[in-house]
Amino acid sequence: MRRWLVAAAGLGMVAGAGFGQVLLPPPEKPEGFNKIPPPPDPNTVRLKQAVQEANDQRMADQERLMAEREAEKRRDQQLVNNQYTQEQLLGQLADVQYESMVWRDETGKMVELDQPPMIAAFNHNPLLDGPTLDAVWAVLEDRRERQEQRLIDNPEIVRLVAAGEIEKTSLADLNGLQRMRMLMVKLNLEKPILQELGERGVIDRKQAFMNQIIVKEYATALRAQIAAGAEGMEMQALVAPMLRGQADEAIFVYESMLLAAAPSLTNIAQRLDLSEAQQAILDYARSRLAIASDRSTKLEAMNSFVSTLDPDQIRAFLEIAAG
DSSP states (O other): OHHHHHHHHHHHHHHHHHTTOOOOOOOOOOTTOOSSOOOOOHHHHHHHHHHHHHHHHHHHHHHHHHHHHHHHHHHHHHHHHHHHHHHHHHHHHTTOOOOOSOOBOTTSOBOOOSSOHHHHGGGGOTTOOHHHHHHHHHHHHHHHHHHHHHHHTOHHHHHHHHTTHHHHOOTTOHHHHHHHHHHHHHTSOSSOHHHHHHHTTSSOHHHHHHHHHHHHHHHHHHHHHHHHTSTTOHHHHTHHHHHHHHTHHHHHHHHHHHHHHGGGHHHHHTTSOOOHHHHHHHHHHHHHHHHOOSHHHHHHHHHHHHTTSOHHHHHHHHHHHHO
């Protein structure tokens, strides 16, 4: 009987073990065991970061280099395309007759235009008929309104123009020359005249190129005349015309605003809160305007006044002049 009980107990232990019911004590943890891993070594982290940054920079450099190479290829191809197109256009327009803008007085001196050559050339372009010219003038009028606003938004640059800083710029001062060039460009609208006319469908590429031919003849003759009268200072003499050419449309609009405002200068000045010094210059400008009979004298008088105004006053003056 006892043997049967012992055997039965043994079977029970085996069965219990088979069903996971025997609970054994947990194993002892080894000495130094820690559930939370130690923090990473700062030197190792920095090294990994440096390696990753180097790899990222190398990839960025490679991508930038590839982009620059592709851009250079596109530029080179565009130059080839443009040159091919220009040669074609020159061949097509070689025999087209047009009225030159190079006019000379009795002494042989060129008569300078009182508007940008690119605008004046439209009236000399034989490829433009009446309806096309009307469409051109409509776009130019729209550009004028936007150009007036660009001048209003940049009174500091307008003051430099009024003060004659363009003419004072020296070829020897390369930094000053570059700065003035960038300021002039800032006065321009986003798109050149011919580009906007082309995008609007007003003129085609051949008509635009004809305008460029007419302008180039005038510009070449004017540069030659300036250089011939410079007596060894040809390059310096060309600085001011070059800078003005950077923003000739903007300067033309500005000067048109001055001439339009000249008859009302007294009334406009009353709205600008002038100082005593500015009032004295106003009196000088008015005395000059009273005897002025030509465009250049009127502009000189108006610029003498505008150049004394601060930026806020110039902005207010231009807003009034723009109507």
